[in-house]
Amino acid sequence: MLLAVLSCLCSSLLVSVRGGKLPEAEVEIDVLHRPFLCRRKSKYGDLLLVHQEVYFENGTMVYTSRTDGDKHAMWFTLGIREVIKGWDKGLQDMCSGEQRKLVVPPALAYGKDGKGKIPPESTLTFVVSLLDIKNGPRSHESFQEMDLNDDWRLSKQEVKVYLRKEFERHGYPPNDTLHENMMEDIFAKEDANKDGFISSREFTYKHDEL
Secondary structure: OHHHHOOOOOOOOOOEEOOEEOOOOOOEEEEEEOOOOOOOEOOOOOEEEEEEEEEOOOOOEEEEOOOOOOOOOEEEEOOOOOOOHHHHHHOOOOEOOOEEEEEEOHHHOOOOOOEOOEOOOOOEEEEEEEEEEEOOOOOHHHHHHHOOOOOOEEOHHHHHHHHHHHHHHOOOOOOHHHHHHHHHHHHHHHOOOOOOOEEHHHHOOOOOOO
């Protein structure tokens, strides 16, 4: 449902030294396996289902999601900082069925704070297998589905129609009062220029790399 996409947009801080910018840390990407057929490649805004294995620099495994079949595989949206920045950078243009090894420096992982078992300033190696790709809630495909008159902006009526369809698709009866309140909340957060429409630019997430 559309409420799931209402989150704060993230911005990055640029570090300047003596009037210049430090070169940004990079992810080392090694493709371990790529399927012969690739009908679609991952892009920002897509929902990805992945398995992962995480290792320290000395080769010690920190975590694996493969302990119980696909039960612990993880869905996330690429490019909106749901995961570490190293994943947002390193899992672009990836095919379903592909496996990559990412060597991620601390600046693109958990930095000087660390997390859980991961100490501060840790370089991590991830072996990531992409199981599935779906259109994400902020994808251009989703926007086009909602944009009923193809004018590249969403009206309040178009958002209400979408909410009604989503409720019906999940087996809930329509609720015009609830849809109206949800729509008003969505526009309050997403209609940045307050013109009464949500443009394609306002709808899609902004990314540091764009």
